[in-house]
Amino acid sequence: MIRLFITLPFVLGLIILAACNQGSAPMTWLEWQWNSSPGVLALLTGAVFYALGYVCAWIGTLGQIRRARKAEQQVRTLEAEAATLRASVAAHASAMVKMGLEFTYAQGLEAVREVADGLPLFLDLKLHDIPNTVASAIGSLARVRPAMLTIHASGGRAMIAAARRAVDETFPEGARPLLLAVTVLTSLDAEALHETGVESDVADQVVRLGRLAVSAGADGLVCSPHEIRLLREALGDGPVLVVPGIRPAGSAAGDQKRIMTPAQAHAAGADYIVVGRPITRAPDPAAAAAAIAAELSA
Numbered sequence: 317m318i319r320l321f322i323t324l325p326f327v328l329g330l331i332i333l334a335a336c337n338q339g340s341a342p343m344t345w346l347e348w349q350w351n352s353s354p355g356v357l358a359l360l361t362g363a364v365f366y367a368l369g370y371v372c373a374w375i376g377t378l379g380q381i382r383r384a385r386k387a388e389q390q391v392r393t394l395e396a397e398a399a400t401l402r403a404s405v406a407a408h409a410s411a412m413v414k415m416g417l418e419f420t421y422a423q424g425l426e427a428v429r430e431v432a433d434g435l436p437l438f439l440d441l442k443l444h445d446i447p448n449t450v451a452s453a454i455g456s457l458a459r460v461r462p463a464m465l466t467i468h469a470s471g472g473r474a475m476i477a478a479a480r481r482a483v484d485e486t487f488p489e490g491a492r493p494l495l496l497a498v499t500v501l502t503s504l505d506a507e508a509l510h511e512t513g514v515e516s517d518v519a520d521q522v523v524r525l526g527r528l529a530v531s532a533g534a535d536g537l538v539c540s541p542h543e544i545r546l547l548r549e550a551l552g553d554g555p556v557l558v559v560p561g562i563r564p565a566g567s568a569a570g571d572q573k574r575i576m577t578p579a580q581a582h583a584a585g586a587d588y589i590v591v592g593r594p595i596t597r598a599p600d601p602a603a604a605a606a607a608i609a610a611e612l613s614a
């Protein structure tokens with residue numbers, strides 16, 4: 317519309333100019349000379365530039381169409397990937413889907429929701445920031461409806477309490493995720509922990525952070541299988557204990573330092589065990605998951 321408002325008076329002006337200047341006059345451009353009417357010349361020049369402008373606008377539109385098609389293609393690829401993931405999740409995992417930083421950063425929260433597609437979701441984002449930021453981040457998770465949510469216990473009492481309040485305010489009763497506090501990452505051994513400035517040994521630090529987190533409102537803790545007994549002694553059966561650092565006999569530890577087999581962790585009293593690469597990087601993930609399930613029920 318705005319183009320019409322600019323073009324129309326301009327074209328009208330040119331036509332009037334052409335009508336008022338029909339007489340022939342000598343024209344010079346560089347070394348060329350000829351006779352023509354100034355009005356017709358102005359009209360022709362206007363028409364040429366108008367056509368050029370139109371071609372430029374058309375080329376711009378073509379670029380936009382190409383970009384829109386590419387974006388559409390990306391969305392379709394993403395949807396296909398989500399469908400494949402959903403199918404493999406439905407086939408091999410019945411209890412819970414765990415998705416963390418890698419998937420969420422790569423695909424976004426909407427994809428997390430799509431892949432979980434109604435299955436209970438363990439959303440492992442390990443939030444660790446000032447209380448206000450953590451609370452606001454949790455406030456944005458309403459549409460994802462996780463069943464479990466992780467924060468770092470080392471964020472301190474105020475942060476854990478803010479996360480507790482945010483969970484209670486964001487999710488209706490009956491749909492609240494369990495708020496889990498990660499104690500000491502299972503990838504840390506004593507030496508790595510001391511390097512961060514913590515003098516006490518790993519187990520003491522896990523129990524210290526566990527007490528802090530539960531007293532500030534966490535529903536459960538993430539710890540290695542080696543600290544389950546100590547946490548139970550310190551905190552009783554109330555807190556849910558989620559236990560990564562699980563390695564079936566013979567599988568590579570990778571970056572994990574405080575590890576046990578699935579059966580050992582189960583016997584130690586884990587409520588949930590977390591097994592990642594021994595399944596996801598196995599040549600046959602379904603068979604690896606089935607072997608772990610068999611080990612647990614033996």
Ligand SMILES: O=C(O)c1cc(=O)[nH]c(=O)n1[C@@H]1O[C@H](COP(=O)(O)O)[C@@H](O)[C@H]1O
Nearest residue numbers: 440498500501502538560561590591592593
């Ligand atoms: O919060 C976690 O889930 C977590 C805490 C922790 O201390 N250690 C730990 O490995 N995890 C997570 O558990 C999973 C373990 O994966 P794998 O080491 O491949 O079995 C990863 O997604 C980690 O992010």
